[in-house]
Amino acid sequence: MTEFVMIMLVKMFVIFGAVMLTMTYITLAERKILGYMQIRPGPNRVGPWGLLQPIADGIKLFLKEDIIPDKASKVVFVIAPAMALIPAVMTLAVIPFGPAVTIMGRQVDIYMADVNIGILYIFAVSSIGVYGIVLAGWSSASKYSLLGGLRSSAQMISYELSMGFALVGVIMMSQSLSMVKIIEAQKGVWFIVPQFFGFIIYITAAIAELNRTPFDLPEGESELVAGYFTEYSSMKYAMFMLGEYINIISVSGIVTTLYLGGWSGPILPPLAWFMIKLLAVVFFMIWVRATYPRFRYDQLMTFGWKVLLPASIANILFTPLLMWFFGYL
Amino acid sequence: MAETKNMILNMGPQHPSTHGVLRLILELDGETVVKLTPEIGYLHRGVEKLGENLTYHQFIPLTDREDYIASLSNNLAYCMTVEKLLGLEVPPRAMVARVLLTELQRIASHLIWLGTFGLDIGAMSLFFYCMREREQILDMFEACAGARLTINYFAIGGLRHDLPEGFETRVRDFIKIFPERMKNDYERIFQDNKIVRMRTEGVGIISKEDAIDLGLSGPLLRACGVPWDIRKSNPYCGYETYDFDIATGKVGDVFDRYLVRMEEMRQSLKIVQQALDRLPGGAHLADDPKVCLPPKQKVMTEMEALIHHFKIVSEGFEPPVGEVYHSIETPRGELGFYIVSDGSNKPYRLRFRPPSFVNLESLAKMSEGKLIGDLIAIIGALDPVMGEVDR
Numbered sequence: 001m002t003e004f005v006m007i008m009l010v011k012m013f014v015i016f017g018a019v020m021l022t023m024t025y026i027t028l029a030e031r032k033i034l035g036y037m038q039i040r041p042g043p044n045r046v047g048p049w050g051l052l053q054p055i056a057d058g059i060k061l062f063l064k065e066d067i068i069p070d071k072a073s074k075v076v077f078v079i080a081p082a083m084a085l086i087p088a089v090m091t092l093a094v095i096p097f098g099p100a101v102t103i104m105g106r107q108v109d110i111y112m113a114d115v116n117i118g119i120l121y122i123f124a125v126s127s128i129g130v131y132g133i134v135l136a137g138w139s140s141a142s143k144y145s146l147l148g149g150l151r152s153s154a155q156m157i158s159y160e161l162s163m164g165f166a167l168v169g170v171i172m173m174s175q176s177l178s179m180v181k182i183i184e185a186q187k188g189v190w191f192i193v194p195q196f197f198g199f200i201i202y203i204t205a206a207i208a209e210l211n212r213t214p215f216d217l218p219e220g221e222s223e224l225v226a227g228y229f230t231e232y233s234s235m236k237y238a239m240f241m242l243g244e245y246i247n248i249i250s251v252s253g254i255v256t257t258l259y260l261g262g263w264s265g266p267i268l269p270p271l272a273w274f275m276i277k278l279l280a281v282v283f284f285m286i287w288v289r290a291t292y293p294r295f296r297y298d299q300l301m302t303f304g305w306k307v308l309l310p311a312s313i314a315n316i317l318f319t320p321l322l323m324w325f326f327g328y329l
Numbered sequence: 330m331a332e333t334k335n336m337i338l339n340m341g342p343q344h345p346s347t348h349g350v351l352r353l354i355l356e357l358d359g360e361t362v363v364k365l366t367p368e369i370g371y372l373h374r375g376v377e378k379l380g381e382n383l384t385y386h387q388f389i390p391l392t393d394r395e396d397y398i399a400s401l402s403n404n405l406a407y408c409m410t411v412e413k414l415l416g417l418e419v420p421p422r423a424m425v426a427r428v429l430l431t432e433l434q435r436i437a438s439h440l441i442w443l444g445t446f447g448l449d450i451g452a453m454s455l456f457f458y459c460m461r462e463r464e465q466i467l468d469m470f471e472a473c474a475g476a477r478l479t480i481n482y483f484a485i486g487g488l489r490h491d492l493p494e495g496f497e498t499r500v501r502d503f504i505k506i507f508p509e510r511m512k513n514d515y516e517r518i519f520q521d522n523k524i525v526r527m528r529t530e531g532v533g534i535i536s537k538e539d540a541i542d543l544g545l546s547g548p549l550l551r552a553c554g555v556p557w558d559i560r561k562s563n564p565y566c567g568y569e570t571y572d573f574d575i576a577t578g579k580v581g582d583v584f585d586r587y588l589v590r591m592e593e594m595r596q597s598l599k600i601v602q603q604a605l606d607r608l609p610g611g612a613h614l615a616d617d618p619k620v621c622l623p624p625k626q627k628v629m630t631e632m633e634a635l636i637h638h639f640k641i642v643s644e645g646f647e648p649p650v651g652e653v654y655h656s657i658e659t660p661r662g663e664l665g666f667y668i669v670s671d672g673s674n675k676p677y678r679l680r681f682r683p684p685s686f687v688n689l690e691s692l693a694k695m696s697e698g699k700l701i702g703d704l705i706a707i708i709g710a711l712d713p714v715m716g717e718v719d720r
Contacts, residue, residue, distance in 0.1 A: 038457035143338050147360070147701075213451060214524055217702075224701075225345060293524050294451025296702035297360050 003106075011112060019092055023245045024054035029279075030286050037290040058238070066234040069141055076139035081232065081239035084132025088246040090125045094118045095253040096179045098263045098271035110271060111179075118179040119171065122254060123164055126209075129243065130156040136240070137228035148227025151217050151297060156209055158304040163205035165312035169198040169319040170258050173326075183262035190261040194326045198315045199259045201308055203284075206251045208304070210244065212285060214292040217300060252281035335363055342371045346449045346705050349715030351689075353704075360700050365693045369686075372719040380679035384645030385411050385485060388679070393479035395683065396717040399438040401470070402431050402659035404483040406681075409565060410655040410666035411485050414648045417620060420612045423487030428566050429500070429604035430473070430482065431657075432597040436507075437466040438660035439590045439597075442712045446587070447519060449709035450528045458514040462507060469499050484622070486615035492608075500605055507598055511591070520587070529584035533695040533707035536581065543694070544687045547662025548593065549711065552578035552585040559658035571600050583710040593660075620646050645674040661685050661712060683717040 028043065028050060035042025043050035068077055098110035115121050130153055137149015171177060173194065174185035182191075192199050208215035217227075224230070229240045256262060256277040265273035295303065336357045342350035350371035356364035376395065380388050392407045393400040405427055412419060419427075444459035467477040472493045474482035482489055519525055535545075540553040550557055556575045560568040576592030578585025614621045618637045627634035650672040656665030662684030671677040688711055696704045 034453075038454045039461060040457060143336060147338075151360075213453075216451065290454045291518065292452070293447065293519075293522065293528060294702075295524060296528055297700055299524075299527055 007106070007108060008112070011108070011110075015092060015097070015110075015112060016089070019246060019249055023242065023249055024058065026245055026248065026282055027057070027241075028054050029282070030289075033283065033286045034290050037287070061235060061238040064234040066236065067231075069231050071141035072231065073139040073141070076135050077231075078236070080132050080136035080139060081236045081243075082132070083135060084129055085239045085243040085246070087125045087127075087129040087132075088243040088250065091122050091250040092246070092253075094121055094179055095250060096183060096257060096262060097253075097274050098269075114178055114180045117177045118182075119167060119177045119258075122250075123160070126247070126250075127156075127160055129247070132240075132243070133228050136232065140228070140231035142231050144224045144226070144230045145228050148224045148230065151224075152211060152228060155211070155215065155217065155300060155304070158301060159205045159208040159215075159308070162201060162304065162308040162312040163209060165309070165316060166198045166202040166205060167258065168312075168316045169195045169322075172316075172319050173323055179257050179262075183257060183264065186261040186264065189326065190259065192259040194322045195259065195315075195319075197318070198312070199255075201312045201315060202259070203255060203281075205304075205308055205312075206255070207285060207288065208300075210247055210251060210285075212248075213289040214295050215300060216294055217297055248282060248285065249278070252278045252285075255281045333358075341368075346708065348445065348708065348713055351708070351713060351715055351718070353692075355701075355704075357701070360702075362696055362699055362701065362704055365697055365704070367689060367692055369689070369715070369718050372715045374720065376720045377679055377681070380676055382675060384674050385648070385676065386641065386645055388676075389484070390479070390481050393481050394716060395681075395720060396659060396661065396664070396685070396714045397478060398441050398714050399434050399660045400478065400480050401434040401482060402438075402657065402664065404481060405431050405566075406655065406657045406659070406664045407666050408483045408485050409657065410653055410668055411648070413655050414651065414653040414668060414670055415485075415620060415646075417486055417615055417617060419487050419615055421609050422611045423613050423615075424566050425604050425608050426488055426492055426613070427483060428568065428571070429601055429608070430470075432600045432604070433466050433469065433500070433503075435597045435660045436594050436601075437463045439594050440466075442590060442660075443515060443519075443587075446706075446709040446712075449705050450525065452519060452522070452525065455515065455519050458510070458518075462503075462510055465499075465503050469496065469503070472496060472499070484614065486617060486621040488613040491613040497605060497608070500601060504598060504602055504605075508595070511594065516591070520591075526584065528702070528706055529587060529710075530582060531580070532583045532699070532703050533710060534580060534582045535691055535695050539694060540581065540691070543691050545662070545691055546684050546687065547658070547660070548576075548586055548589045549662065549688050549691070551576060552589045553581035554579055559656055559663055563656070565655075565657055571603050573597075573600050583706050586710040647672060647674050656682065659684060661714065661717070662688060681720070683720065685713040685715075685717045686720075689713050689718055 031053070032042040032050065043053040046052040046056045068074060093112040094115050096111040096114065100107045100109045102108070133156070134149045134153045137145045137147075137152070140146070170182065170191050173191060174182040176182060176185065229237055232240065256274060260277045263270035263274040268276075338355045338357050339352070340355055341352035352368040352371065354366040354368060355362055376391050379391060383391070389404060389407060392403040395403050440459040440463040444456035447453070447455035447459075470480050470482070471477050473496065474480045474489065535553060537553045537555055540550050540555065546557065554577050556577050558575045559565070561575055573596045576589045576596060578589050618633070620641070622641055623634035623637055628638045648670045650670055652667070652669045654665055654667045656663050663682065664684055665682040667680045667682070668676050669678040692707065692711060696707045699707070
């Protein structure tokens with residue numbers, strides 16, 4: 001028992017630390033890649049090639065004055081960033097970064113838990129995240145925040161639906177909700193091939209869920225200044241950002257697991273394959289951000305309900321045919 | 330049923346997309362704009378009143394600070410108005426150079442417009458591509474006058490200095506690359522994008538009649554299908570001898586305004602090419618010692634020139650009594666200066682008609698009943714410069 005607890009604790013710290021590090025460097029990568037796509041160098045002052053920039057950002061955010069607006073509902077205002085961050089971190093528990101490895105004579109899995117309802121767990125937890133955003137928007141007592149919060153609640157609720165439906169195809173093919181089983185089910189062919197349609201729907205909905213361009217309306221700076229976190233500063237602001245970027249990692253991890261065969265791949269160790277695939281998905285999201293403008297609010301809702309949702313349902317109806325074609329039945 | 334109340338949202342004067350210090354008081358029903366009241370005056374500097382206390386020469390740098398995105402066009406409008414008052418002839422080289430430079434300025438101004446419009450609707454990359462080409466134009470201006478934003482290059486009677494060495498090659502290089510950049514970097518990433526079309530088509534429509542009634546001018550009016558361009562209707566600087574077309578739209582929506590400005594950039598490039606081909610030699614400043622500063626070489630060596638120089642710098646010149654109005658087509662529309670002279674060395678009254686101020690009046694008409702997202706696109710397509718609106 002003690003051994004189990006110890007292993008879990010170590011894993012917790014290692015995974016959390018590794019993800020935090022990846023996350024900070026994804027912010028740098030995003031700025032660098034956006035920079036090169038936009039013919040400018042990106043951050044290059046702090047450290048060689050701007051490598052210390054994320055650390056400088058962190059220190060800066062820590063040292064900023066923490067402002068709580070006078071009219072804000074104080075308790076909710078303080079709780080909201082935590083409510084946005086915690087579910088984001090919680091989803092990491094079931095993402096399988098790699099298969100079991102032997103360390104000091106013990107079999108250790110490079111993931112926290114292989115829950116048999118892995119996908120359901122992710123959905124359950126990640127939908128709590130929207131509360132943080134809505135409450136932040138409401139408690140700030142600022143009209144821009146309120147509008148941003150409203151926008152994101154509507155957006156996240158409507159896109160969660162198509163996101164869930166898109167995954168049903170994968171679940172049907174793998175006959176399991178467990179993330180590890182899903183990876184094992186992709187031994188023959190990655191699900192991106194038979195479930196290509198579902199993959200497109202999922203990644204679109206996921207980008208919307210992450211509030212990223214072209215669905216970044218909740219924080220559309222040209223319209224709502226900064227959306228729901230307009231009034232936030234210092235670490236509270238940083239917590240929203242942390243949550244957002246950890247969500248990017250977990251969504252990319254889910255895409256990797258569900259559609260890109262997870263950790264499987266030749267020559268390189270499984271963990272490396274997982275990271276390569278994960279970062280490729282992150283790169284794709286950054287690329288989209290550099291290319292696309294922003295939807296308008298009503299267009300976003302129309303797109304979610306009238307295009308993505310029917311498409312994802314059609315995908316479910318179509319999946320048995322694909323399963324027969326690819327020999328899963 | 331609970332009673333619902335509209336929300337009042339104060340947008341600006343500090344807001345990322347009100348293009349300066351425009352303040353809008355919005356009455357919102359959800360995300361729909363029910364009523365829009367623009368508040369202006371945050372950048373008021375009393376330039377017209379200042380003009381009454383400055384000599385005619387001294388006022389030129391202030392015109393730079395009105396429409397600071399297209400300062401050369403403002404220089405030109407003012408200088409031409411004073412020249413009209415004086416009846417001063419501008420030498421042909423200066424005339425062609427003025428056309429060349431103001432058309433380059435038009436391209437630079439439209440590039441800034443395109444970039445910021447992209448930012449407004451969320452297309453971030455376009456901004457940097459536009460800035461890259463604008464930079465080239467600003468480098469040319471810097472070579473001419475030493476300044477990049479408030480250029481102050483035109484003088485009453487011509488140009489302050491002659492065009493610099495190597496200017497022609499710079500312009501030719503620009504002409505060579507620009508059409509390709511427009512096609513590959515702007516249109517392919519922006520115009521053909523489905524989301525851009527969704528955001529711009531059918532948004533902010535204003536009818537031909539309304540546009541004329543409101544007194545709109547520039548790309549805004551031409552997008553409604555009215556081929557009104559001062560360069561064609563009241564040619565100045567010899568525009569009647571250049572071969573170019575007026576770009577017009579059909580529907581009068583935001584997308585048409587985009588198309589019109591893109592086409593104007595192409596036409597401007599055509600004019601630049603023609604002006605460059607015909608650029609004559611000769612003097613760059615009119616030979617009128619009472620009005621135009623003599624060259625420094627002469628001031629140092631000739632008594633006459635020294636006296637003229639002293640008189641112009643200390644007192645200015647005294648134009649005949651009368652009033653004069655002259656307008657030109659700036660990137661934003663019709664910019665007109667109206668000067669009343671009482672025969673002294675300062676204008677009795679100086680007034681100008683800024684295109685942005687008049688165009689801004691159409692904002693409420695275009696955006697009431699639309700969504701906030703539309704409003705942002707409409708402001709972007711309106712292209713107001715607050716320095717010019719508030720004066």
